[in-house]
Amino acid sequence: MLPPVYITGIGYHPFGRWPNKSLKELAGTAALAAIDDAGLNVRDIDAAFCGNAYGGLLNGQESIRGQTWLRGIGLSGAAVINVENACASGSSAAHLAVAGIASGMYRNVLVLGAEKMVVGDTARTLAALATSADIEVMSNIGLQFSALDAIRVREVMEEEGLDDSALEWVTVKNHANGVHNPIAQFRKAFTAEQVRESRMIADPIRLLMCGAISDGAAAIVLSARPGRGAVRIRASSVVSSPWRLKPNDEPGPTLASKAAYEQAGVGPDDIDVAEVHDAMAPAELIYYRELGFCRHGEVARMVAQRETEIGGRLPVNTGGGLNSRGHPVGATGVAQLVELTQQLRGDAGARQVERPRIALAHNSGGWVGEDPAASVVHILEAETARST
Amino acid sequence: MIKTNPALFYADGEVEGGPGLKGTRCTACGTVVLQAVPVCPACLGRAVAPACIGRHATLGLSSRVYHPADGFDAPYLIGQIQTEEGPRTFAPILAPVDHPLQPGLALRFVLLPRSDGRVGFAYEPVEGGA
Numbered sequence: 001m002l003p004p005v006y007i008t009g010i011g012y013h014p015f016g017r018w019p020n021k022s023l024k025e026l027a028g029t030a031a032l033a034a035i036d037d038a039g040l041n042v043r044d045i046d047a048a049f050c051g052n053a054y055g056g057l058l059n060g061q062e063s064i065r066g067q068t069w070l071r072g073i074g075l076s077g078a079a080v081i082n083v084e085n086a087c088a089s090g091s092s093a094a095h096l097a098v099a100g101i102a103s104g105m106y107r108n109v110l111v112l113g114a115e116k117m118v119v120g121d122t123a124r125t126l127a128a129l130a131t132s133a134d135i136e137v138m139s140n141i142g143l144q145f146s147a148l149d150a151i152r153v154r155e156v157m158e159e160e161g162l163d164d165s166a167l168e169w170v171t172v173k174n175h176a177n178g179v180h181n182p183i184a185q186f187r188k189a190f191t192a193e194q195v196r197e198s199r200m201i202a203d204p205i206r207l208l209m210c211g212a213i214s215d216g217a218a219a220i221v222l223s224a225r226p227g228r229g230a231v232r233i234r235a236s237s238v239v240s241s242p243w244r245l246k247p248n249d250e251p252g253p254t255l256a257s258k259a260a261y262e263q264a265g266v267g268p269d270d271i272d273v274a275e276v277h278d279a280m281a282p283a284e285l286i287y288y289r290e291l292g293f294c295r296h297g298e299v300a301r302m303v304a305q306r307e308t309e310i311g312g313r314l315p316v317n318t319g320g321g322l323n324s325r326g327h328p329v330g331a332t333g334v335a336q337l338v339e340l341t342q343q344l345r346g347d348a349g350a351r352q353v354e355r356p357r358i359a360l361a362h363n364s365g366g367w368v369g370e371d372p373a374a375s376v377v378h379i380l381e382a383e384t385a386r387s388t
Numbered sequence: 389m390i391k392t393n394p395a396l397f398y399a400d401g402e403v404e405g406g407p408g409l410k411g412t413r414c415t416a417c418g419t420v421v422l423q424a425v426p427v428c429p430a431c432l433g434r435a436v437a438p439a440c441i442g443r444h445a446t447l448g449l450s451s452r453v454y455h456p457a458d459g460f461d462a463p464y465l466i467g468q469i470q471t472e473e474g475p476r477t478f479a480p481i482l483a484p485v486d487h488p489l490q491p492g493l494a495l496r497f498v499l500l501p502r503s504d505g506r507v508g509f510a511y512e513p514v515e516g517g518a
């Protein structure tokens with residue numbers, strides 16, 4: 001069992017296009033909000049783990065990013081560790097912070113994810129994203145991440161008997177959730193018809209199914225003692241891309257989630273609300289089975305019964321998912337933990353799930369071999385039952 | 389000749405039996421994997437040898453892509469390919485964009501001259517193949 005580690009503070013800078021704000025400003029805003037929410041002073045922070053992927057390629061700050069972000073908000077002398085794991089940089093930073101608290105080395109740790117991808121040159125941003133795969137294998141062959149997800153989505157469609165309407169439904173669901181999320185880049189609902197009529201990007205993925213280039217930051221404070229809502233981290237699991245040499249070898253997200261379930265002493269049926277990595281909204285359907293939310297062959301049933309809508313059996317991506325919230329790469333994994341903390345505290349407003357107790361966050365980063373290069377799963381639990 | 393992915397494929401004359409993908413064969417357990425690796429991922433043996441693989445393959449799932457990338461004009465085709473030796477990877481599919489791409493389609497490795505003067509690779513359907 002993981003020693004006590006609690007999320008005691010959350011904060012963010014809204015995701016979107018912020019051409020007049022620096023990465024330092026975005027990160028500082030989120031960090032201060034999280035420290036304030038925890039009721040701490042910045043000097044109470046023993047260490048900070050800072051997730052970012054493209055600060056070098058896109059913003060010119062190749063190293064010591066976290067130190068440049070945090071000096072201006074008064075952090076002085078505390079350990080700052082910079083973490084890069086592509087789209088899973090933020091959750092990987094959280095994993096290290098959990099270890100720092102659980103080991104007894106630190107009392108209060110800041111986890112900060114930030115990214116500034118809007119640099120006035122979309123081609124440069126897309127080129128930076130492409131470096132999150134094994135470039136020896138995947139560069140120069142036309143394999144954009146949208147095409148990669150298109151092929152993966154085709155697989156789940158073929159194996160689960162899904163048609164385009166399932167892809168449209170999950171996209172509409174997540175955009176509807178994002179309407180109520182103040183951090184989200186796109187707070188606008190779309191109809192299935194609008195999704196269906198949007199431009200094809202990589203068959204069967206259409207424009208309104210795709211996460212967008214985004215700026216933003218998210219932060220949490222982890223502590224050894226509970227804060228408001230007593231949101232405890234029960235598991236933190238990171239799995240790198242496995243060699244899949246035999247037909248039944250399991251994918252990285254499955255390995256990560258199984259390790260997390262074992263660590264937390266719970267199973268998929270115990271999860272009340274989840275955030276999963278849907279850079280393309282239909283990718284969510286892949287993870288229903290890879291994270292154990294259903295067995296193989298049951299995805300179509302989950303879609304037909306709308307089990308993952310707010311109010312359903314297992315609400316997924318209540319914050320709008322990456323598709324609606326936006327995907328400032330280094331911030332995404334932390335933003336998922338912010339969303340779930342709000343849910344477990346009962347602070348999620350119009351997107352609140354009814355009395356959730358256990359939550360799961362799944363964040364993927366990059367691509368190597370046949371899987372995400374990093375698959376990260378956290379399981380959270382509200383130890384204090386809410387009265388409402 | 390400048391190759392687009394020098395760590396991924398052999399051009400003509402670089403290896404007996406080429407061109408094809410670069411692979412590694414374990415001399416102890418026989419496992420074959422993509423690219424040159426110093427350790428067999430199956431048995432962890434270090435007695436491994438380079439191999440030219442993937443001259444023939446079958447198509448897995450694929451996509452028609454409508455946004456240009458890496459010098460490929462849209463629309464273009466890309467897919468999962470399974471080499472006859474076992475390893476799987478992704479590759480551009482050299483076929484008319486309206487070509488029906490069914491899983492199991494027989495493919496062969498081809499070198500692909502690129503507009504920037506480099507040489508890349510692709511897989512093209514084998515006429516009369518499955």
